[in-house]
C-alpha cells in the first residue's frame with residue numbers, strides 16, 4: 001500500500017486526491033496547506049489524519065512514501081529537491097517548473113537521490129496515448145509532415161500568475177504531445193533540432209507572462225508544428241497530426257482523456273474516414289496514480305513512455321521557455 005503526502009489544497013489537489021483514494025493500492029497519510037482554514041476543510045473532506053502547515057514537516061514524515069506536489073509551478077523545484085533529499089518518491093504537477101535553471105536543478109536532485117520522479121502530465125498515462133503512438137508507427141498516416149494544436153481555457157483569474165501564464169499552464173499540453181509524436185515517429189533527437197518563432201499578448205498582472213500565445217516550429221527534418229494557447233477566454237481544444245497519406249484528429253480532448261470513450265478520427269486522402277474509440281475504465285488522473293503505483297512496485301525511478309521520462313520533461317521545458325523568450329523578445 002503506497003502512502004501519499006499531499007502538498008497543496010487547491011483545485012488540482014482535490015482532483016488528484018480523489019483518484020488516489022479511488023485506488024486500492026494507495027492511501028493518503030498527510031496533507032500540507034499554508035492556510036489553516038483551507039487545510040482543515042481539505043483534511044476533513046478526505047479524512048486525512050495528519051495535517052501540516054510546515055511543508056518540510058510533511059516531507060520528513062516517515063509515514064509518507066510518495067509526495068504529490070500540487071503547488072504552483074514556480075514552487076515545484078524547491079519542493080521536489082527537498083523531497084528527493086529525504087528519499088521520497090515524487091509526482092509533481094506540470095509544468096515541470098517555470099525556468100530551465102529550476103528544471104535542471106530538480107532533475108539533478110532526483111538523479112542524485114535515485115528516487116522515483118514523474119511530472120504530472122497526466123494525459124500521457126492514459127491508454128489513449130498508447131493508441132495514438134501505435135497509429136503514428138503503423139504507417140496509416142504515411143510520413144508525418146506536420147502537427148497543429150490549440151488549447152483554450154478561461155482560467156487566468158484562477159491560475160497563480162507566478163505559474164507564468166498560458167505557455168506553462170496550457171501550452172505544455174500540445175507541446176508535450178508534439179514532443180511525444182516526434183519521438184515516436186523520428187526518434188529521441190528529432191524534437192531537439194528546430195527553429196521556432198513565438199508571438200503573443202503579454203500580461204503584467206502578478207508577473208510578466210503570456211496570456212495568449214502562438215508558436216511556429218520547424219524541426220530540422222522538415223516537420224512543421226503550429227500551436228496556439230490562451231488562458232484568457234474560451235474552453236476548447238484541437239490537435240491533428242498530418243501525414244502524407246492521411247490525417248489524425250482528436251474528436252475528444254487529448255489532454256483530458258476520460259473514463260469511458262475517447263475518440264480519434266483518421267482520414268486517409270483516398271477518402272476513407274475511420275473513427276477509433278479508446279474505452280478506458282479510469283480517467284487520466286486515475287491512470288496516473290496507477291502508473292506511479294506500478295513503477296514504484298517495480299523499483300523504477302522513471303515511468304515508461306508514453307509518460308514523460310526526466311529527459312523528456314526537461315526537453316519539453318526547453319521548448320516552453322524558448323517560446324516564452326521569443327514572445328518577450330518581440331515585445332521589447
Ligand SMILES: NC(=O)C1=CN([C@@H]2O[C@H](COP(=O)(O)OP(=O)(O)OC[C@H]3O[C@@H](n4cnc5c(N)ncnc54)[C@H](OP(=O)(O)O)[C@@H]3O)[C@@H](O)[C@H]2O)C=CC1
Pocket residue numbers: 007008009010011012033034035038070071072073093094095120122158159160163168169
Ligand atoms: N493537471 C491538471 O489538470 C492541472 C494542474 N495544475 C497545476 O497545479 C499547480 C497548482 O496551480 P494553481 O492551482 O494555480 O496554484 P495555487 O496558487 O492555487 O496553489 C496551489 C496550492 O499551493 C499553495 N501555495 C501557493 N503559494 C504558496 C506558497 N508560497 N507557500 C506555500 N503554499 C503555497 C496554495 O495555498 P493557498 O490555497 O493558501 O493559496 C494551494 O494550496 C500548478 O503546477 C498547475 O500547473 C493546475 C490545474 C490543473
Ligand SMILES: O=C1OC[C@@H](O)[C@H](O)[C@H]1O
Pocket residue numbers: 153155169170256
Ligand atoms: O492543467 C490544466 O489542465 C486541464 C485544463 O482544463 C485546466 O484548465 C488546466 O489548468
